[in-house]
Amino acid sequence: MAWHGHGHGHGMAIRSNINTSETVMRKAIWASFFHLSAKENNEHALCPKGEAKPSWCWVKRAEAKEEEPAPHSEKQLYLAKLPQEKLDLIKSVYRDLTNPDLLHRCLKGRTQNPNESLYAKVWRKVSKDKFAGLHRTILLTQATALEHNFGHRDSSFLCYLGFPNSPHLLAALRRKDLKTKRRSTSSAKKRKTKKVGKKQHK
Template structure:
């Protein structure tokens, strides 16, 4: 369904009176929709560039680490907190070095070697220098302070085992598709509004799905004021109370969005997620595996 819809969207632009053309395609790494659009050759020989969603690219590292094929010594299995940290470091390296493939490459390897570094074998050559560096060793060096002691996040065996994964995920072609640092958050937000009006768990006719999609798009782009325009188009004059309620809802939505973007709100979300993960890890260690498809 997605490939057919993508091709249809691309084909519409060729009939527009304006010279609008879609030259890039933001999707997952294994998107069949992008392949379908390229094979359709909507714009003739003109190529369509593929861009990667940075969220999905960083998740590839986490998935690869959880499915690590290289056997590790007893007691050195990668734990979820370690994997989550490495995945977060990888994502930050990409998002903080937009428009520079070399910058992404250096930052990713800096996080890898920093995680393998120990008191006896320091590996901070790739870490950024200066008093404001995220690396406490480079920061201490710039300030003329003694190097702090530290415990490596990864053991030597773990570092060698995940090295091929890092080599694969630092490929220049892959990083080049992340140059714009874009995500699919907007599309996922729109999808959530569609499923809010028309849940996927219940059967709905085509008319219902199309109506829910139209309402969700209007709601997503124009807010509640968009519904007032629809009423005016069909000859219904919105009441003053309805207009005031719509304005209040839109202002509340914007206020909440601005609040969620503050540093305090982000720190609170991170601490909440960290606490939930810690509780889940504790439950797993106490109860063991409580669910496995076909395993009981």
Template sequence: MGTRLREIVKKTVVDTETKGGKKIKRKSLSGKGKLTAKIIDKLTVYYGLAIRCHSDSVKNMKNAIWTTFFHYSSTDENPQHEKCPSGADSWCEWQKAAAANALDSFKHTYCALPKDVLDAIKPIYEDLSKDALLERCVGGFTQNNNESLNQLIWKISPKHLSGTSVVVEIAAYVAASVFNEGSFALLTFMQDMKISSGSSAHDWARSTDSTRISRAEQEAERQTKEGRIRRRQEQKDALDIIDDSNILYGPGIDDSV
């Protein structure tokens, strides 16, 4: 989402103007009230949260994704908050006002994105909310384990070296064993092949597995949600996302733009 939004800003140019003898390109989608870096960061994070917080259902994910789009399309004259959660506890101020029967005096506290911006980003939302894509996100799983296993297979049987299907099959078996059981699986293979191994081989297997586990734990810690939130806040100084135990989700959580 972030990449697509930034690309469309770069590619969409109205014309050029001259300042100080230099020609400067004017971009129609950037600037105050449009697709600023802060808005792009918000839309990107809300898209990710919509998937993570509704990973049990494609329908719920799709609805949450489009909630952001319509929320930021809303004006006092044309509110579009039907997809926002209703009730007095909603993060959507319009829905709160509706629950309190106060819509007559309600005013949006943020500016809706202009029509040219909405027209430009709508195809992006359509692409990134397709059922085929969201179905791969159901359950909140990742491809990390699969990629790790593939990396082991191709380390044993490199892609740049020609090999028969038998070689690749053997590499897959060995990789699966090492992936699940660690380096001691190699010693088991050696034992079955009547190849003796001494204490040095056992020390190597133990050291290799220990190093791998240590690196995995460090990476897992680095990738925790708290770590991602902390880095995002330090780098962008924009969003207010709280910890795992109480995720505050919604495109209206930070409308001071």
């Protein structure tokens, strides 16, 4: 439960600071750590003040309204009650997560592992919830890798097995490739639009 809370905070810190800078993203990640392990109000110094929009930190929201923040004992602060030695271990993980090289790769908001989308395609063909034999798993994994790298039309098993390339078959495979391309293009446009919008608001 403790790491789930921090994992959520870490992910939110990255997603909320795409296309900013390593310094801004690092500060946001450490803010999630100190927020969830705080025992006093002054330990929320890195939490956003909520100048542009309301802060997710209840202490900063209260300070913005010039009110007294709710006691920490009333909040689910996953690490606040851990002994210091355990807290130091988790802090060392955060140091690794805020490594400059790692943060640089996170700034574009892309997946850290380029194979993750491939894995998702494999699991759609070979369900994690149902048993599949080794040979079936290998076959479908290889087929999925071909589709992922070359597209549905150029990786068609039927074509490689010598079946005639009927116009209907080629049209169906072409439609699948176009659908995949539109989906990836749409995602790229959304990221670009979001980036332009942020620049215009600055």
